[in-house]
Amino acid sequence: xxxxxxxxxxxxxxxxxxxxxxxxxxxxxxxxxxxxxxxxxxxxxxxxxxxxxxxxxxxxxxxxxxxxxxxxxxxxxxxxxxxxxxxxxxxxxxxxxxxxxxxxxxxxxxxxxxxxxxxxxxxxxxxxxxxxxxxxxxxxxxxxxxxxxxxxxxxxxxxxxxxxxxxxxxxxxxxxxxxxxxxxxxxxxxxxxxxxxxxxxxxxxxxxxxxxxxxxxxxxxxxxxxxxxxxxxxxxxxxxxxxxxxxxxxxxxxxxxxxxxxxxxxxxxxxxxxxxxxxxxxxxxxxxxxxxxxxxxxxxx
Numbered sequence: 001x002x003x004x005x006x007x008x009x010x011x012x013x014x015x016x017x018x019x020x021x022x023x024x025x026x027x028x029x030x031x032x033x034x035x036x037x038x039x040x041x042x043x044x045x046x047x048x049x050x051x052x053x054x055x056x057x058x059x060x061x062x063x064x065x066x067x068x069x070x071x072x073x074x075x076x077x078x079x080x081x082x083x084x085x086x087x088x089x090x091x092x093x094x095x096x097x098x099x100x101x102x103x104x105x106x107x108x109x110x111x112x113x114x115x116x117x118x119x120x121x122x123x124x125x126x127x128x129x130x131x132x133x134x135x136x137x138x139x140x141x142x143x144x145x146x147x148x149x150x151x152x153x154x155x156x157x158x159x160x161x162x163x164x165x166x167x168x169x170x171x172x173x174x175x176x177x178x179x180x181x182x183x184x185x186x187x188x189x190x191x192x193x194x195x196x197x198x199x200x201x202x203x204x205x206x207x208x209x210x211x212x213x214x215x216x217x218x219x220x221x222x223x224x225x226x227x228x229x230x231x232x233x234x235x236x237x238x239x240x241x242x243x244x245x246x247x248x249x250x251x252x253x254x255x256x257x258x259x260x261x262x263x264x265x266x267x268x269x270x271x272x273x274x275x276x277x278x279x280x281x282x283x284x285x286x287x288x289x290x291x292x293x294x295x296x297x298x299x300x301x
Contacts, residue, residue: 004300006198015021017258025174026239027121027127027238027240028128028133028193028236028239028240029128029132029193029238030124030128030131030158030257032191032236032249032251032252033081033131033135033238033251033252033254033255033256033285034252034253034255034256034288035256035258035259036043036067036256036257036258036259037258037259037260038258038259038260038283038284039260040085040089040260041088041089041282042087042088042089043086043088043089043258043284044084044085044086045084045085045086045087045286045288046082046083046084046085046271047213047287047288047289047290048080048082048288048289050083050169051123052230059090073197075282078118082170083150083199085286087143087258087284087286088284089091089258089260089283089284090130090282090283090284091280091281092123092126092127092130092281092282093123093278093279093280094099094122094123094278094279094280095119095276095277095278095279096115096119096276096278097276098273098274098275098276099111099112099115099274099275099276100186100216100273101141101272101273101274102233103274104274104275108196108228109116109241110273112267112275112277113165115265115277116265116277118280119265119277119278120263120265120279122279123263123279123280123281123296124281125240127257127263127281128240128284129143129144129240130143130266130285131257131285131286132144132193132240132241132247133241133257133284133285134158134255134286134287135151135247135249135254135255135287135293136148136149136151136242136245136247136293136295137150137287137290144242145242146242146245146247146294146295146297148293148297150244150245150287150290150291151287151290151291151293151294151295151296152176152179152180152183152210152291152293152295153297154172154175154176154179154297154299155276155296155297155298156172156246156296156297156299157171157172159207159298159301160201160244160298160300161198161201161202161299161300162201162300162301163301164205164209167201167290168205169201169202169205169206170206170210170230172246172296172299173192173231173233173248173296174231175231175234175294176190176192176248176294176296177190177231177232177233177248177294179283179294180248180250180291180292180293180294181290183291183292184291185250185253185289185291185292186250187232187233187248187250188232189232189233189251190232190233190234190248190249190250190251191233191234191236191248191249191250191251192230192234192235192236192246192247192248193238193241193246193247193248194235194236194237194238194240194246194247194299195237195238195241195243196237196239197240197300198209198241198243198246198299198300199235199237201299201300202235206230220270228289233248234251236301243246243299244297244298244299244300245257245295245296245297245299246295246299247294247295247296248293248294248295248296249292249293249294250289250292250293253288253289253292253295254287254289254290254292254293255285255286255287255288255289256281256285256286256288257284257285257286258283258284258285258286259281259283260282260283260284261281261283262281263279263280263281264279264280264281265277265278265279265280266278266279273301
């Protein structure tokens with residue numbers, strides 16, 4: 001049976017007061033999107049057509065070039081197009097049960113501090129998952145399953161990154177960079193987020209499968225078991241990323257987090273009874289530049 005805050009088992013004198021063993025998992029997506037404020041819960045915004053203006057009916061970058069005109073001819077008329085969209089602020093709101101004054105006073109574990117920390121992290125994780133959902137165009141019915149429609153996408157080479165014979169993670173990342181560049185974006189320094197399963201297969205492929213063909217990779221690029229940079233991209237490993245998908249995007253360009261209320265927490269005091277912790281954040285993520293995102297699908301067999 002699970003141990004809750006009020007149970008006697010956590011008050012033993014021999015337990016570790018720091019309650020070690022619960023490792024932090026970073027909430028990374030919010031670090032790599034633009035941040036701005038909104039004063040209203042209904043957000044009207046505009047998504048610009050990506051690409052260069054090179055034809056009268058530009059819908060993105062094309063292989064058609066503007067032909068030179070004759071002397072004294074009128075110029076070709078070209079214009080950018082915009083799509084007006086409306087988004088609504090979402091609220092993420094949690095609280096703890098009442099923690100009794102007796103538990104706060106005599107428990108070896110710092111119940112109050114631990115609950116404050118973990119409840120705040122819970123809200124931060126919900127926000128992080130929302131940003132992941134928007135970047136990957138996941139639906140409300142399946143918010144953790146990418147459903148790329150407007151963003152760039154391509155299936156992994158072979159049957160996935162765990163396909164030692166035909167898989168090719170490097171090729172897949174280069175395809176993503178190419179597609180973003182073709183849409184008019186500079187992909188250098190883009191973020192590549194993946195689940196720990198894909199990270200395991202990527203490192204295995206680089207060292208075990210292709211290590212001999214990558215000079216000095218094993219000794220120079222991998223220091224503590226985490227790939228920090230590859231092909232000019234930042235490799236991010238997070239359990240908030242759904243396995244079987246790898247997401248690439250241009251940081252501070254592809255999406256924006258519009259903050260209505262920043263993350264906040266309070267301790268509600270009920271004198272003689274106990275304390276309750278409450279935490280909330282309100283905002284929404286906007287996918288302003290969908291072609292600055294590339295989703296690699298089917299990364300696992």
